[in-house]
Amino acid sequence: MLCELCLSDHPEDVLCENVHWTQASRSTQEVEPPPVDLTGQTLGHYRLMRRLGAGGMGTVYLAEQTRIGARVAVKVLHPHLAQDESLCARFYAEARTVNVVGHPHIVHIFDISEAPGGIHYFVMEYLEGVPLSHLPRPVDAAQLVPLLAQACDALDAAHRCGVVHRDLKPDNLFVVRHATEPPSLRVLDFGVAKAHRPDNEDVTAAGIVLGTPAYMAPEQWAGQPVDGRADIYALAVTAYYVATGQLPFERGQMAELALASGPVGPLPPHVLVPSIPPALSEVLLRALARRCEDRYATALEFKAALLAAMAPHRHAVETLPIGDTPVPSPSLAILEAEAAANEPSDVTPPLTWMARVHRRRPGASEVEVRCTELSKGGLFLCCSEPFPRLFTRLDFTLLLAGEEVECAGEVVRHVDSVQARAWGMSPGVGVQFINPSARLRELIHRVNPHRAGTPPAAPPEAHL
Known part of the structure; x- marks a missing residue:
């Protein structure tokens, strides 16, 4: 906690990126059993040391291989789902799908088993780094594009094996830190992936997870057949969000088409962040096309366009502030629901901005916090208790469209x-x-035009 302002040094990220939209959650009022913590137990040759995160299908633990002491990540199917054969099949299908593809930029799964008591689990490599969602936004384009290119390589390998990921988002792209090399990327969580089999069996038919609304391609929203171009769309949404700090479509493109009163189209990224090359804006906007045939045909074509757009800017240092960033450093970006307990399950991530709040105590450093609900009248600062008293004056610097403005x-x-x-x-x-x-x-109208004319300040209770 901080004195004077009482704002947390590490403000909570309020994004809903970990939330999966499920048919079950929208059609039943049943309350799921509380998660079972297996920390300290041993499954096969793996002792579970620490819980890393939990999602709709399972919980991920940091584990130690008891014979040689190697650190691994173990994903355990929730016990209350283990009685459903179809869900068990989908859980194991994730491991098989990853190993069928087998690519350096896809997390490696090297063991799968069942422990006494009907505990189903698989074992993955342990990675040091952070999810892309935990990097401070906006990320410089020269640093981001090499990581996107690696994601394209992984997707190309998956698509050539007939596998469509269908749930790409910043939490499923993990930035691995290296001591002497630039950061690299791993694609994670193929639990929603669809594999095209000769018998036309849809391996996700038994499951309930469809994807994350803000990142889903229009054809996926509509329940139509999807191919690799849906993953290209999701990667473009991710790139837009990480590069600008906001989503191209706040509620997802299909929701915007249905609910918006005017034309629907994202602002070019370089309008929001002037340091983004206009050529890169054009590449991302093409990848975000509503019709899949208007996007890039393959992940490698998308990669080539990304690299070509950044060709004049390759002199930039391609390093990311992973080691010095005050954010969580979980071993695996498969944190499917680490934040979901505090977030709604049927909405897309809200638009967010960053502000540096100036503390009045002499010698105190500024506090960087995340902001939501920005309008012409005010905003909402995400921080921890105890709060500044009501009617306290706060002075802060707000980052909008790549520009700092004093407020x-x-x-x-x-x-x-x-x-x-x-x-x-x-x-x-x-x-x-x-x-x-x-x-x-003027900047508020540029970055958030749909709220530029709304009443100010704290969000109304209907939105909270």
Whole structure:
């Protein structure tokens, strides 16, 4: 905790990127059994040392191979799902799918088994680094594109094996840190993947997970057959989000088409972040085309376009601040629901921005926090309790469209951790702007035009 402002040094990320949209969650009121923590137990030759994360299908643990002491990651199917043969089949299908593809930029799974008591699990390589979702945004394009190119290589290998991932997003792209080499990338979580089999069996038919709405291609939303171009679309959404700090379509493209009152189309990324080359903007917008035939035909074609767009900028240092970034460093980016317990399951990630709050205590450093609900009247600062008192003045620097703008505001609302859990959001404070400048109003209209004319400050309860 921090004195004076009482804002956390490590603000909670409020994005809903880990949430899967499931038919079951929308059609039943059944409450799932609480997760079972197997920390300390031994499965086969693997002792589970620490829980890393949990999702709809299973829990991931850091484990130690008892014979040689090697560290691995073990994914365990939730016990309450183990009685369903179709779900067990889908759980094991993930391991088989990954090994069928076998690519350096896809996480390696090297053991699969069942322990006494009907505990199903598979064992993966242990990776040091962070998910792409945990890097500070926006990520410089010169640093991002090499990682995207590696993702394209992995997708090309999968697509050539007849496998479509269908749930690409920042949490499923893991940036591995190296001591002497540039960071590299692994594609994770093929639990939603569809493999085209000779007998036309859809291996996901037994499962309930369809994908993550904000990253799903329009044809996937519509329940139509998908191919590798759906993964290209999802990777483009991911690239847009990581490079600009906001999604091209806040609710997903199909939702925008259905709900928007005017034309639907994302702003070119270089409009939001001027340092992005316009050529890269064109590449991403093509990959985001509504019709799959208007996108790049293959992942390698998409890769070639990405690299060509950055060719004049290759002098930039291709390093990422992984080691110095105050973010969690889990061993595996298969954190399917680490944040989902505090987030709604049927919405897409809200738009987010960054602000540096200036503390008044002499010698105190600035505090960087994440912001949501930006409008012409104010915004919501995601921070930890205890909060600044109501009507406290806050001075902060807001990063909008690649530009820093100085702001002042007054705290007008508190959302504590109990309310945040109930409303599926991050705790924090609503702040009303004090005498916003013309430049601030102009930037808000540019980056968030659909809310540029709305009333200010703390989000209404209906949105929380």
